[in-house]
Amino acid sequence: MFDRYEAGEQAVLVHITFSDDEKEDLDELKLLVSSAGVTTVGTVIGPRKSPHPGYFVGTGKAQEIADTVQTLGADVVIFNHPLSPAQQRNLEALCQCLVLDRTALILDIFAQRARTYEGKLQVELAQLRFMSTRLIRGWTHLDKQKGGVGMRGPGETQLESDRRLLSARITAIKGRLAKVAKQRDQGRRARQKAELPTVSLVGYTNAGKSTLFNQITNAGVYAADQLFATLDPTLRQIDIEDVGNCVLADTVGFVRHLPHDLVATFKATLQETREATLLLHVVDCSDEHYRDNIDAVQSVLEEIDAGEVPQLVIMNKIDALDDVSAHIDMDDQGKPSRVWLSAQTGEGVELLFEALTAHLSGQIRALQLALPPAQGKLRLAFYELNCIDNESYSENGDCLLDIRINNVDLSRLRKQFDGNLEACIVKK
Known part of the structure; x- marks a missing residue:
């Protein structure tokens, strides 16, 4: 292939400003480079009205980049x-x-972070799609067919052969991902059949989603102060007062201008986000650009058709701010809209559960029931849900229960006991 030097540890970063509306964050690029395990040794910046067709930057700036690489002994330009x-x-x-x-x-960071079978397949698919646009001129010394004894072959140039192999590999990966997606759908349908609410953590990369996930579930998910520390989704079951069991999902973080190939490749994984009952939008409130990060996340949510899912904003990392304590902001309807907390220290996590109860409980039903002795399983089900306020017995031996139950659990019990529950209700 075209002579490519192996990437080393020293990098020169290039940041060009075209307009105030399309500024990329240089600090974020440095974090991305650091997350990839590369050391920044120099930075080349400058303004430009439009990209140069040959070098992206002007010929003078391109020569400046080359001189900087030679002077600093860098191995890669990013x-x-x-x-x-x-x-x-x-x-x-x-x-x-x-x-x-x-x-x-x-893509390189994602390749380093992928741990599960599905995650590795998704990253490889995105890499192959990216590579397929960069084959031209890669084999210039092998792009002609040759004749003569011993030189006749399948009638393909090396470039055509590479394209065919890439296409075959992409097709094979898509088939494997389809099988994994089918397994995910089966698990999702099982949760929907059980009517378990799903709460999905979303947010800008490095906002503290995995730290909050571990704080709530004690799951031990890998969390680090770096971009894209989490790539593979993790699901855990949690218990919320007046709601019961629900599923909490930790997902990959978003970033400005997330490559479209990655968005398309990870759509199966992000299905948990699209079909969630509630999104917990985790925001690093200590970041001076947090408002821009919120807009970037909303843009990606719209792109994956999750823009209409209800959200609860989590203002995380209040421990990094002065004079900010844990509290809940309410909207005009008196419903929690923002929860200020610190996932690192645990301050305010109990307020998060209060807000989750307010969002997920819906209308709590107060019912009185008279259970015949034969309905012991139904009585046990109410005890497992911890929804019994008072219990007594009538003269004929019926168990009299005063319960407070949310609509989700009530609907599930009605299906489970097939009409027996309705027959036992004395007062609604």
């Missing part, structure tokens, strides 16, 4: 922007080192 295959190739020829754009960097 752009905070998407590059075309031609721009990447021209820059590599000029700088004599590997050149990556923002998309390739994020």
Whole structure:
């Protein structure tokens, strides 16, 4: 292939400003590079009206990048922007080192973070789709068919052969992912049949979702102060007062200008977000750009058709702020809209459960029932739900119960006991 130098530990970052409306965050690029395990040794910045077709930057700025690479002994140049295959190739020829754009960097981080079978397949699919646009001119020394004895072959150039192999691999991965998606659908349908509410954690990368997930569930999910620490989704069951059991899902973090191939590839994983009962939008309130991060998350949610799912905003990391304590903000209807807490210290987590109760409990039903002795299983079910306020017995031996139960659990019990529950209700 075209001479590519193996990526090392030293990187020169390139950040070009085109307009105030399309500024990329240079600090975020540095975090992405750090998360990939690469050390930044230099930064090249500058303004420009529009991308150069050959180098993305102007010829003078391109030479400045090459000189910086040579002076600092860098192994890789990383752009905070998407590059075309031609721009990447021209820059590599000029700088004599590997050149990556923002998309390739994020793909590399995802490849490092993938742990499950599904996650690895999803990352490989996104990488292959990305690579398929960068095959041209990669095999310039093998792009012609040759004739003569011993040189006749299948009638393909090396480029055509590579495209065919990539296409076959992409098709195979899609088939495997379809099987995994089918298994996920079966689990999701089982939860829906049991009418278990699903609460999905979403938010900008490094907002503290996994830390909050561990604080609530004691799941021991990997959490670190780096971008995309979580890639594979994790589900756990939690108990919420006046609601009962519900499923809590930890998902991959979002980032501005998330590559479209990644969004498309991870749509099966993000199904948990689309079909959630409630989204917990975790925000790092100590980040000065947190409002921009909220907008970026909302944009991705719209892209995956989850923009209409109800949200509860979690303002996390209050321990990093002065004079901010744990509290709940209410909306005009008196319903919790924001919860201020610290997932790291646990301050305010009990307020989160109060807000979850308010959002998920719906209308609590107060019922009086008279259970005949034969309905011991029904009585046990009420005890398991911890919804009995008072219990006594009538003269004929019926068990008299005063219960407070939410509509979700009541509907589930009606299906489970097939009409026996309705027959036992004395007063609604």
